[in-house]
Amino acid sequence: MKKISSLALIALPLLLTACGGGSNNGGGSTEDIYAEGAAMTNEQLLEKAKEESGNFVAYGTSSRISNAVTNFIAKYPTLGLTETTAKGSKLNDSQIYTLLSSEYSAKNNSQGASFVLLQDSATLANYRSYSNMLVNYVSNTFKTGVAEDDLVPLVHQYCDKLFIWNNTAGESAPAFTNVWQLTEDAFKGKIFFKSPVSEQVNMNFLITLTSPSWIAKMESAYKAYFKTDYVKSEAYESASHEWIAKFLGNADITSYTSDTKIAGGVSSPTNSDKAGLFVLSKLRDKSVADENLTVGAWTEQGITPFAGFMYALYAQITSAAPRPYTAMLFTNYLMSEEGFAPWGEEIGAYSGNQTIAADAADKKTLAQYKDMLVVEDGEYINTVKTTVTDWITQLIA
Numbered sequence: 187m188k189k190i191s192s193l194a195l196i197a198l199p200l201l202l203t204a205c206g207g208g209s210n211n212g213g214g215s216t217e218d219i220y221a222e223g224a225a226m227t228n229e230q231l232l233e234k235a236k237e238e239s240g241n242f243v244a245y246g247t248s249s250r251i252s253n254a255v256t257n258f259i260a261k262y263p264t265l266g267l268t269e270t271t272a273k274g275s276k277l278n279d280s281q282i283y284t285l286l287s288s289e290y291s292a293k294n295n296s297q298g299a300s301f302v303l304l305q306d307s308a309t310l311a312n313y314r315s316y317s318n319m320l321v322n323y324v325s326n327t328f329k330t331g332v333a334e335d336d337l338v339p340l341v342h343q344y345c346d347k348l349f350i351w352n353n354t355a356g357e358s359a360p361a362f363t364n365v366w367q368l369t370e371d372a373f374k375g376k377i378f379f380k381s382p383v384s385e386q387v388n389m390n391f392l393i394t395l396t397s398p399s400w401i402a403k404m405e406s407a408y409k410a411y412f413k414t415d416y417v418k419s420e421a422y423e424s425a426s427h428e429w430i431a432k433f434l435g436n437a438d439i440t441s442y443t444s445d446t447k448i449a450g451g452v453s454s455p456t457n458s459d460k461a462g463l464f465v466l467s468k469l470r471d472k473s474v475a476d477e478n479l480t481v482g483a484w485t486e487q488g489i490t491p492f493a494g495f496m497y498a499l500y501a502q503i504t505s506a507a508p509r510p511y512t513a514m515l516f517t518n519y520l521m522s523e524e525g526f527a528p529w530g531e532e533i534g535a536y537s538g539n540q541t542i543a544a545d546a547a548d549k550k551t552l553a554q555y556k557d558m559l560v561v562e563d564g565e566y567i568n569t570v571k572t573t574v575t576d577w578i579t580q581l582i583a
Contacts, residue, residue: 220323220503223514228327231518234511235265240296242272242509244516245285246303248499249276250528257528258519265512279306279386283313290319290506300507301516303342304500306386307564308571310339320502323514328521331541341538342501342520343529346555347391347445348494349482350469351461352452360461361480364490365404366411369432378448378462381439383579387562391495393574394563395426403491404429410490427577434581446471453478463494466548467534483558484549495560498538 223231242265244255255274259267277285282302289298302320304310314320322339324332332341353359360376362368368377382389394400404425408416422428442448449468452460453475469476483493501520503513519525523542529535533545536552544551550558 219510220321220514223511224323224325226325226514228515228518231511231515232262232264235262235509235515238509238512240271240508242267242301242512242516243297243299244274244301244303245277245282245299246274246499247276247279247282247305248303248529251276251303253528254520254525255516258516258525261519261524262515267512279304279309283309286319286504289504290317292506295506296508298506298508299504300509300513302502302504303520304502305497306390307339307498307500307562308390308567309386309564310500310502311564311568314339318505321505321507323501323503323517325514325518325521327518328539331539332521333538333540336498336538339500339502340517341498343499343526343538344496344536344552344555345499346466346494346496346534346536346559347387347464348466348559349461349463349489350449350452350466350479351482352454352458352478353480354455354478355458358459359480360459361485362461362482362489363485363487364407364411365429365433365492366408368436369429370436373436373461375436375438376460377433377437378442378452378460378464379434379437379439380442380445380448380464381582382434383582384443387495387497389575389578390497390562390564390567391560392430392578393567393571394495394560395430396424396570396574397563397566400491400560401426407491430578431581434578439582446473449474449479465534466494467532469534470532481549483555488558492560493558495562496555497562501538 244251251274255272256269259265259269259272282304286299286302289295292298324337324340329337351360360373367373380388382392401424405416408425416425418424422431442451445464446468448462448464449471450473451457452462455478466481468474469479482489501517503510503517507513521539523530526537526542530537530542530545533548536544536555540552
């Protein structure tokens with residue numbers, strides 16, 4: 187059996203005793219409603235949604251969920267929703283699951299969330315396995331544009347964190363073409379990375395790196411850089427474990443508390459010898475001098491065996507949704523080019539619907555990034571999460 191994360195253990199007892207959660211006002215069983223909705227057109231869903239009452243509430247780990255809800259009610263004025271009765275709220279995963287646990291068990295969930303946008307694939311996998319709180323809805327209106335592996339759970343978008351360095355020193359810039367270079371003394375204190383203890387997706391990246399397939403890639407990269415085969419020692423469980431320990435030993439994880447601050451710091455002319463691993467979309471922030479930055483994934487040589495990492499945001503409907511048809515219509519909207527606009531208007535966000543192109547300023551496609559980045563693997567993470575997390579936490583301490 188898969189190990190359940192500490193977060194899941196806190197909330198799941200509430201869910202498992204809830205006997206199916208709150209009711210919706212869409213009529214019929216939950217399974218019937220979403221099976222029916224998946225085959226409906228947007229016009230048919232709209233007619234059903236107009237029969238629903240109460241607020242439409244969406245939670246998301248992205249601040250743009252608020253913009254998306256505002257745009258949605260403007261597109262469908264006949265729903266009768268306003269900015270008072272339809273709201274999108276940015277919360278972290280822990281806050282979302284805490285609220286959903288309460289709403290799922292409530293006798294009256296008329297003010298609860300109907301839709302959620304979640305990250306952290308490992309925690310989501312636990313909730314999907316051990317509770318009935320979330321529904322994975324996939325409509326015929328967008329299904330053909332989504333890769334098979336991204337349908338369950340439904341990927342709304344991918345985000346990437348890439349190795350990026352200051353280029354103002356010209357040939358002396360802290361450029362690198364192999365991640366093992368980051369374990370050398372020359373990079374001590376010169377690579378910024380938000381602490382994985384406070385940033386779950388950063389922790390998930392490091393855990394995914396310990397999977398068998400990535401260990402093999404790290405061994406090959408070691409040989410390419412050091413010109414000798416990797417030899418396992420008693421100090422480290424694998425090549426990936428050794429890289430993680432030495433990378434974290436060199437990384438500065440305390441100077442900046444957010445990816446925005448890291449991006450701004452790395453781009454400063456005073457940091458001409460610095461690099462970072464942070465969200466690509468931060469290049470568009472007003473505090474960042476993006477002309478001073480080079481994205482490793484965009485260079486001709488690239489970085490062996492990975493140029494950063496990628497994680498997904500997943501679209502789920504709550505099984506206790508007070509407005510299930512509205513939630514389905516909203517999901518269809520988010521999976522369209524118009525609905526993705528709050529995210530798609532800048533680099534670093536890639537729709538799960540592959541018919542929607544990435545921002546023109548981006549130099550790579552989603553498919554290309556998947557080949558050159560460590561893609562978060564929630565199923566694997568849950569098999570080793572406690573052990574590896576404890577080890578990484580001790581390294582940092």
